[in-house]
Amino acid sequence: MSNPTSETPERALAFVGGGQMASAMIAGLVKAGRDSSSILVIEPSSDQRLHLEQSLRVRTAPCADAQLADADVVVWAVKPQVLRQAALETRAHLGAALHLSIAAGLPLPTLSQWLQSERIVRAMPNTAALVGAGVTGMVAATGVSAADRALATAILAATGHCFWVESDERLDAVTAVSGSGLAYVFHFLEAFQAAAEAVGFDAPTARDLVLRTATGAVEQAKLGDPFGTLRSRVTSKRGTTEAALNVLDATGTPQALRDAVRAAYERAGELSKELSGQPG
Ligand SMILES: NC(=O)c1ccc[n+]([C@@H]2O[C@H](COP(=O)([O-])OP(=O)(O)OC[C@H]3O[C@@H](n4cnc5c(N)ncnc54)[C@H](OP(=O)(O)O)[C@@H]3O)[C@@H](O)[C@H]2O)c1
Structure with a gap:
């Protein structure tokens, strides 16, 4: 930097x-x-x-x-x-x-x-x-x-x-990914902590496990392998991770995320029009 x-x-x-x-x-x-x-x-x-x-x-x-x-x-x-x-x-x-x-x-x-x-x-x-x-x-x-x-x-x-980026329209896309994106990650961490509590951990322990797991994933991903490669490397056939990922796929998590980012992108465009409506 x-x-x-x-x-x-x-x-x-x-x-x-x-x-x-x-x-x-x-x-x-x-x-x-x-x-x-x-x-x-x-x-x-x-x-x-x-x-x-x-x-x-x-x-x-x-x-x-x-x-x-x-x-x-x-x-x-x-x-x-x-x-x-x-x-x-x-x-x-x-x-x-x-x-x-x-x-x-x-x-x-x-x-x-x-x-x-x-x-x-x-x-x-x-x-x-x-x-x-x-x-x-x-x-x-x-x-x-x-x-x-x-x-x-x-x-x-x-x-x-x-x-x-080259245009206001591209900045709307940035808004939908990194601008709003911290909230997507927090939302995932929140749901992950609740899931950990549901299998018996108290809240502080669940939070700690989730945070350390997420940090470990990010640190590994920073080394450069595609996210899909990293995912399949820790997913053995008929194992525990595969059982969990099958549920995430079946409940439509990847599609939900695509729709969420698209909704933020479209809302960014609408907001620009609303805010620009103030007289100059
Ligand atoms: N926070 C974020 O994560 C984030 C992310 C992306 C972009 N932004 C953008 O960054 C901008 C600032 O956000 P922020 O979170 O720092 O907001 P903020 O904490 O509310 O700061 C805005 C400051 O501007 C002061 N202010 C109001 N009217 C003014 C005037 N006429 N002249 C000079 N100062 C005036 C406000 O004072 P009073 O409190 O006394 O009104 C307040 O201290 C926003 O436009 C926001 O959209 C924020």
């Missing part, structure tokens, strides 16, 4: 919105060596401002002001429903900044209209960013240069793995 400081040595960063995602990104950047005094956070909540100043040593302001003119990059980390209003409040104070939006569901044409710029990167992170293990897809508007892409990559790399 690239070192943010090596790519963004002197760039002044401003965050509009200082909630949990902004805090995670700033914490990652500071950990990677960025000077926190180069970061300004616009955040209306006084409690959150105090927290950011004390824990991360960043500069803060309750609303957009002249300090924003120095920002080379503005990270939009507010809820999608308030981004349009925040953009209206902020526009007059902005210089020629690169805009980086992490607001879920707002496509590039809408962001471009609200921010009155074509120099925009739209990103879709997931909450594992909070523990430095995030996955973030990014898409660039027409005014984004190669240097801007490097800058955006360096900032988002502070929270984990990031990669580029």
Whole structure:
């Protein structure tokens, strides 16, 4: 993973919105060596401002002001429903900044209209960013240069793995897989723990067994063999694993997962239309 400081040595960063995602990104950047005094956070909540100043040593302001003119990059980390209003409040104070939006569901044409710029990167992170293990897809508007892409990559790399896609539509697919995907895994772990309890383990033991099994599977899978190969290697004919997998196949688990990801993908497209319906 690239070192943010090596790519963004002197760039002044401003965050509009200082909630949990902004805090995670700033914490990652500071950990990677960025000077926190180069970061300004616009955040209306006084409690959150105090927290950011004390824990991360960043500069803060309750609303957009002249300090924003120095920002080379503005990270939009507010809820999608308030981004349009925040953009209206902020526009007059902005210089020629690169805009980086992490607001879920707002496509590039809408962001471009609200921010009155074509120099925009739209990103879709997931909450594992909070523990430095995030996955973030990014898409660039027409005014984004190669240097801007490097800058955006360096900032988002502070929270984990990031990669580029070519369109808002592809970012909907990212939303359906890695954006919503942590919840699919949690859902599986939850059901797996309940199943372990149903064969007699107490809850803490069941949780521990499930977590260690899942961790072991992921560590093995990281070595690179296809998931199907790994599965068949631990499935002997007429054995216990085969008995269990036959039930999963018969109850339609693979098809259910396909349908679930498809539903999330279609909902992402609908949400973009709903959120973009706000006047520009
Ligand atoms: N959490 C995730 O896993 C995740 C994943 C992918 C994308 N995202 C996106 O990331 C964005 C931020 O999410 P989050 O979880 O960090 O939300 P959050 O914790 O609610 O943070 C948003 C912050 O923005 C502040 N704010 C509200 N209006 C503002 C304004 N006009 N100017 C400046 N700041 C303002 C809010 O303050 P108040 O609380 O006082 O209103 C709040 O502190 C969202 O658009 C979300 O869709 C989040």
